[in-house]
Amino acid sequence: MMQSQLELRHLKTLLALAECGSVSQAAKRVFLTQSALSHQLKALEEAYGLALFERKTQPLRFTPAGERLLALARDVAARVTQAERDLARLREGEAGELRIAVECHTCFDWLMPAMDAFRQHWPAVELDIVSGFHADPVGLLLTRRADLAICSEAEPQDGVVYQPLFAYEMVLIMAKDHPLAAKPVWQAGDLADETLIHYPVPDVMLDLVRKVLKPAGVNPARRTSELTVAIIQLVASRRGVAAMPFWAVKPYLDRGYIASARIGDAGLQSELYAALRQDDAELAYMHDFLHTVREQSFATLPGLSVLA
Amino acid sequence: MMQSQLELRHLKTLLALAECGSVSQAAKRVFLTQSALSHQLKALEEAYGLALFERKTQPLRFTPAGERLLALARDVAARVTQAERDLARLREGEAGELRIAVECHTCFDWLMPAMDAFRQHWPAVELDIVSGFHADPVGLLLTRRADLAICSEAEPQDGVVYQPLFAYEMVLIMAKDHPLAAKPVWQAGDLADETLIHYPVPDVMLDLVRKVLKPAGVNPARRTSELTVAIIQLVASRRGVAAMPFWAVKPYLDRGYIASARIGDAGLQSELYAALRQDDAELAYMHDFLHTVREQSFATLPGLSVLA
């Protein structure tokens, strides 16, 4: 007994498990196999001679013992993170500059909370948003008008490195009484006679157009709006359909304002990357910002998946 | 960079290092080799890109970065210990009985603080001391009049297990103006014409008599006293010499009240073990008590060494 010593790795596993509710999902979160986590948890339970979870349920439930260890994990993880931030500041100093270029409207939903959290930890880093929806946010990086760019593809470019943030599914939303509202999966052709409502940005920045409609030669009517809530309202009022991140529309779906459908049989997967200048790639506050974004986003947005 | 993830193992190493002041001593404390710790610390420093210690000094000093990690270690270690205690209570319940048989007078010096700390953590465990200085404390165990016995030797016995506590050196103390006060090492023969002052216990419980004088056939005059301070006073008043644990007399040596000498060329090493009934050997509160004793003792008594 007590053969395997408790390690931070175990606590991180517990945190992932609590967030994901299943061993296999948690495994993806910590970049290990389901098997690895299963072994790890079994070892933990044997070490303490206590059941830590009830596995027969979905999502799995923690026993009181499991809850106690989970509380330790939350507590310790926060302290470790804080200590490592302090070390990074000792190494690189407190100050820096972080101007963020954003090309997607919905990004603000997760960007704002992340920036708020980051500001607490790095008060001396100058945070800024480079607004205006540029077709080429990476260009801003190289011309030093921004230090970090959010983008949906990692096109290799000299002097630029890409850090994966997360992936999610874009769903099609429509009025609840739309004739095709019951159809669980829409194909490109189903959109031919619809009005597509989207943000006022170039087509290359619209995943639905770029990855689905254009390849299929489908070209529906268009209408634009700046605000997410406005788009939702237009959709609910049968003025058209829109493609939105699942996490952005889930609250409206839950309340029954609108209906949603998968786009194509496999669904339309979107990815988000952060682009940085190679020189900045090792800066601690950059890493910490990206870490904060992932942590905040996974904790608050439903349906996210990890991105290698 | 950041190749090796921080683990609790590293934090434990830091704690040992802070307590011992040297890598090789710390290595003994955590039951690893000096080399292992050296590699470990180097990896830590490389992972954070920071020097954590100044090695050119004795005892070694922590840099600000090292201090920060050390603070994390103290903080986290305490929380982990507390959580594991809670788990143990979930597993085995809060209550229990812990009657301690003690055969050595000085033991009370470290036993009392340890019992105080333990009482905080296990309020429902009935703590008691079985007093009277029995020649056979292990007998009390088997007759169930005690649950734990402190003893200086681990004589194998059926149904009894021994847990090492710590080891220390017994030194000879004498008046500062004693003719042999400058002699750094005393041999058995040097005691022939002295008066030996000791606690009123059987000879088998006096390491000096049992391990040194008897084998050499030396039989000095005797005098007894119950109290450590009284013995110190008698020694300082040139009424005789005494053998005492180094940690018990260090304060008096530092203040110059008495002088001390090593007993025999290798010194007289004493060891302390806790004896338990085999049935009780897995009880969490027993383990925790032993752990508390070691922790408290190493933290407060000078010159202790670990015991396999």
Added chain:
DNA sequence: CTACAATCATGAGGCAATTTCATTATTTTA
């Protein structure tokens, strides 16, 4: 109710991280 999909458990085997060993370098002490 059965079949399929998803999740979890388990044992064997591979591999990488950590430890030990052996040695050299450095610092402290006598």
Added chain:
DNA sequence: TAAAATAATGAAATTGCCTCATGATTGTAG
């Protein structure tokens, strides 16, 4: 200044963790 103690280093060895492959179990759809 020599000797003793402590620390660093590289290579070898061990340990332990992870992955793979597979079987068991649970949940779900037809």
